[in-house]
Amino acid sequence: xxxxxTLPPLAGYALALGDDALILAQRLGxxxxxxxxxxxxxxxxxxxxxxxxxxxxxxxxxxTVEGVGRDEDDLAYLRDDRDFRNVQLVEIPNGDFxxxxxxxxxxxxYQYELYAALKGSADPTLAGLAxxxxxxxxxxxxxxxxxxxxxGDGTDLSHARMQAGLDQVWPYIGELFESAxxxxxxPGVAVDPSALRPAWxxxxxxxxxxxxxxxxxxxxxxxxxxxxxxxEHLGHLxxxxxxxxxxxxxxxx
Amino acid sequence: xxxxxxxxxxxxxxxxxPDPELPVxxxxxxxxxxxxxxxxDGTVEVDLTPTYTGCPATAVIADDVQAALRRAGGYQIRxxxxxxLAPAWTTDWMSETGRRKLREYGIAPPGxxxxxxxxxxxxxxxxxxxxxxxxxxxxxxxxxTPCKALWTCRSxxxxxxxxxxx
Numbered sequence: 479x480x481x482x483x484t485l486p487p488l489a490g491y492a493l494a495l496g497d498d499a500l501i502l503a504q505r506l507g508x509x510x511x512x513x514x515x516x517x518x519x520x521x522x523x524x525x526x527x528x529x530x531x532x533x534x535x536x537x538x539x540x541x542t543v544e545g546v547g548r549d550e551d552d553l554a555y556l557r558d559d560r561d562f563r564n565v566q567l568v569e570i571p572n573g574d575f576x577x578x579x580x581x582x583x584x585x586x587x588y589q590y591e592l593y594a595a596l597k598g599s600a601d602p603t604l605a606g607l608a609x610x611x612x613x614x615x616x617x618x619x620x621x622x623x624x625x626x627x628x629x630g631d632g633t634d635l636s637h638a639r640m641q642a643g644l645d646q647v648w649p650y651i652g653e654l655f656e657s658a659x660x661x662x663x664x665p666g667v668a669v670d671p672s673a674l675r676p677a678w679x680x681x682x683x684x685x686x687x688x689x690x691x692x693x694x695x696x697x698x699x700x701x702x703x704x705x706x707x708x709x710e711h712l713g714h715l716x717x718x719x720x721x722x723x724x725x726x727x728x729x730x731x
Numbered sequence: 732x733x734x735x736x737x738x739x740x741x742x743x744x745x746x747x748x749p750d751p752e753l754p755v756x757x758x759x760x761x762x763x764x765x766x767x768x769x770x771x772d773g774t775v776e777v778d779l780t781p782t783y784t785g786c787p788a789t790a791v792i793a794d795d796v797q798a799a800l801r802r803a804g805g806y807q808i809r810x811x812x813x814x815x816l817a818p819a820w821t822t823d824w825m826s827e828t829g830r831r832k833l834r835e836y837g838i839a840p841p842g843x844x845x846x847x848x849x850x851x852x853x854x855x856x857x858x859x860x861x862x863x864x865x866x867x868x869x870x871x872x873x874x875x876t877p878c879k880a881l882w883t884c885r886s887x888x889x890x891x892x893x894x895x896x897x
Contacts, residue, residue: 517881521873528877531785535816606817610784613819613897614877621872 487663489543490563492604493553494658494704495592496536497564500554501712502585503529504719505572514575521621525582528614535607555723559712565703567650569712576629576636576643582622584647587681588654589615591674600666623685630689641691648694654678658704736775736804742767744803745777751791752876755836758792762824765815774809775800780820782897783877789814822896834860839882839893857893859884869893 485493506526513519537550567585572578593615596608629640655675661668686693701707723729745767746759758764765778777796781789793812800810822841830840839857856865864886871881872895879892 517871517873520875520881521871524873524877527785527787528783529785531781531783535784602817606815606819607784610781610816610819614783617872617895 485540485544487660488601488667489540490660491664491668492536492540492543494563494660496533496540496553497562498568498585498589499529499536500533501562501564501715502568503527503533504715505568506578508572509578518575522578525618525621528611528618532607532611532614535603539603539607551723555720559708559716560706562706562708562712562716563704564708564712565650565653566700566709566712567647567653567703569703569709569715570647570650571711573643573646574639575625576639577646578643579622579625579629580640580643580647582618583626583682583685584651584654586615586619586622587678588651588674590619590681591677592669592671595669595674599669604667626685626691627689630686630691637690640689644686644691645694645696649696649698650700652699653701653703656704736769736773736808738767738769741769741775741800741804744799745796748792748795748799750788751795752788753833753836753838755832756829758796760826760829760832762826762829763792763820764796772809774811775804776811776813778813778815780815782820784816786877788876820897822894825894833894837861837891838879839891841894841896844896857882859887859889860891861889862887867891 503526506522506529509522510519513522533554534550537553541548541550541553567581570581590612593608593612596604597612599605599608626640629636631637632640655671655678657670657672661670683693700709742764745764746757748758750756750758750761761782763780763782765780767778768776770776777800779789779793779796793814796812797810801808821844823844825841833840837860839860842857857867857869858865859867859882862884864884866885867882868885869880870883870890874881874892878895878897880895881890882893883890
């Protein structure tokens with residue numbers, strides 16, 4: 479099987495965006511039956527389902543562009559962690575509900591700007607997906623925003639935990655806006671991630687300020703997810719996600 | 732020898748297929764059948780747009796459309812269902828009949844989508860499909876399927892699903 483490093487740039491780009499969505503969908507699915515309210519079970523499962531739909535489109539497209547016959551299932555279930563191109567933000571454990579909401583705010587605000595820009599891509603598949611997904615992500619972002627406001631501007635305890643959640647995810651945001659090699663090779667097709675930062679900053683800063691939370695200033699930052707360097711947590715997540723498919727190759731029902 | 736399939740009859744058959752999740756609505760009411768063409772070799776090609784990218788009903792809908800077209804056009808015809816993402820589906824494509832049927836079924840139909848998709852929380856009131864009162868509130872953005880939100884009525888105290896404007 480060809481290594482991720484030899485992928486055509488367009489396939490690599492679709493794979494990176496698809497892996498972000500796939501891994502976060504898997505993480506959010508872990509909240510089902512454990513969320514603080516039944517409505518949140520339903521909400522997080524719905525958000526995960528939207529992300530999974532986006533991932534399926536992007537992984538299928540990456541396989542088509544690569545052109546060696548890998549489909550969405552091959553890409554999701556038969557790669558090892560070093561071949562995943564997602565940012566580390568989406569693979570870190572869920573933590574408590576505040577950590578998950580902090581990550582949801584950060585990631586959905588990023589994805590909102592990403593898809594809004596990608597709607598104008600010269601690639602019709604990416605543009606078509608983005609035009610659809612941006613409407614779904616608007617709901618994800620609004621959901622996270624409401625929780626950050628409610629917890630941040632709530633009781634002393636909820637405020638402290640919301641702030642702790644933000645502090646925990648902030649070291650991981652840098653990777654979202656890094657220009658990977660593939661994006662510069664795809665002018666007019668890929669979106670330059672660094673160009674999304676100003677709009678993201680202005681949205682998130684306003685939410686944090688209204689939530690009476692401060693913007694964290696982390697002393698370290700994550701690196702390397704887009705190059706296949708991951709935390710120890712991704713391997714465990716993949717073991718659970720891939721186990722059935724690998725134990726019963728080609729099984730259908 | 733059979734005659735070439737009739738496009739209008741096939742399109743009507745595809746549009747008459749009930750939605751698997753909301754059987755009161757047809758695919759025509761939902762507006763998800765975007766086009767149907769009969770190719771030179773007789774293959775029937777249908778353009779289907781999903782309501783949400785991850786909606787699990789999409790695969791079932793594609794199977795149901797295949798079956799309905801074979802029933803209408805003969806079991807020998809070849810059918811290809813294409814998933815089309817652009818232009819993105821919007822609840823504005825839902826027919827007036829569809830909206831009425833939803834309301835009668837106990838689901839509040841979607842408002843205009845023009846104000847959706849932005850950062851603004853939905854401000855328009857949703858009328859309770861049970862008692863008609865506008866005094867309702869949203870419990871959660873997300874409901875039993877991707878296309879619905881969970882609401883409750885302050886007048887009659889009944890919970891209800893509301894179709895999200897998207």
